Amino acid sequence: MPQKSEIEWTDATWNPVTGCTKVGPGCDNCYAERFAERWRGIPGHPYEQGFNLRLWPSRLQQPLVWKKPRMIxxxxxxxxxxxxxxRALIDRVFDVMENADWHVFQVLTKRSSLMCKYVLSRYHGGPVPPHIWLGVSVEDAGHTSRIEHLKQIRSDARFISVEPLLGPIEDVDVKGIAWAxxxxxxxxxxxxxHPDWAxxxxxxxxxxxVAFFFKQWGGARAKSGGRLLDGEEWxxxxxxxxxxxxxxxxxx
Structure with a gap:
């Protein structure tokens, strides 16, 4: 069964890899690390290794057996x-995504240059299949170069995640991006x-x-501040x- 997600903008999660390392200020209070480290050292738990990088080849085929279409x-x-x-593992992930074309797959990275290089090579500079959505995380004005990497990829379904938004982004060209x-x-x-940043x-x-989705104000808990921006849900x-x-x- 797919792992049902509480994330507002998707239906399910698929983790053929777990664990990561920090690459910028957006990683400082990583929710995934905080969750995984709770279980470090517990024998037999999927996060026995905490947030250390771990590959899960046994999970690769999961989307192929999920027959109901989902945003993943x-x-x-x-x-x-x-x-x-x-790269061989990344190839296998993309193979599965291409074959399970009744789903929409949402791939999000902070390592935008590596994603751009891989995707341009895999598709020979051509378009990405429309059910594979590629996105980048941007936390402040100092990391908007990730959007420029994303724009080099041929896709109508490119998206950005500006969460957590840690500082003002006064101006950025997001033409050609489908979703923020x-x-x-x-x-x-x-x-x-700050409200003015949002x-x-x-x-x-x-x-x-660009379609605009306001996910949360944040705080001690994800829903502490609600989802209203200027009195509206976006x-x-x-x-x-x-x-x-x-x-x-x-x-x-």
Whole structure:
């Protein structure tokens, strides 16, 4: 059975890899690390090794046996483009995603240059299958170069996750990006998000024609501050890039 997700913008998670290492300030209070380390040293637990990198070849075929179409967040507990993940394993993940084309797969990375290099090589500079959505995480103005890497990939379903939003991003060109997910940090020591930072991104998305999803304000708990921005929920979703057979199945 798929692991049902509590993440608002997906249906299920698939983790053929778990564990990661930090690459920027957005990683400082990583929720996945905090969860995994709770179980370190418990024999037989999937996170017996804590948040150390671990490959799970036995999980590779899972989406192929999930017959009901789903939005699937790939590696919610890792980063598929971590430098210590062998290309052969990444190839196998993409093989499965390509074959299980009744799902939508959402791949999110902070290692944008490595993803760009891999995808351009795999598809020879051509388009990515429309049910494979590729995205990058951006936490502040200092990491918007990840968006430029993403733009080099040919896809109508590119997306960005600006969570946690840790500082103002005064201007960025997101034309050609389908979707932006924005939210504050949650958990112990959560760093606050200024409302104007979120408003500015909402306005940039409106200017550039990008679906805008406001996930949360964050705080001690993910839902501490609710989801309202200026009194509204912002649930933008790029339905125009969902392949029609999958959209029909999801709607049904």
């Amino acid at each position: 967040f790939v590696n919610s507990m890792s980063d598929l483009f971590h430098k210590d993940i062998d 997910i924005v939210g504050g940090e949650s958990g112990p020591g959560a760093r606050p998000m 408003r500015r991104l909402r306005d940039i998305c409106g200017r550039d024609g 649930n933008g979703f790029p339905w125009q890039v969902v392949p029609k057979p999958i959209m029909a199945a999801l709607a049904g």
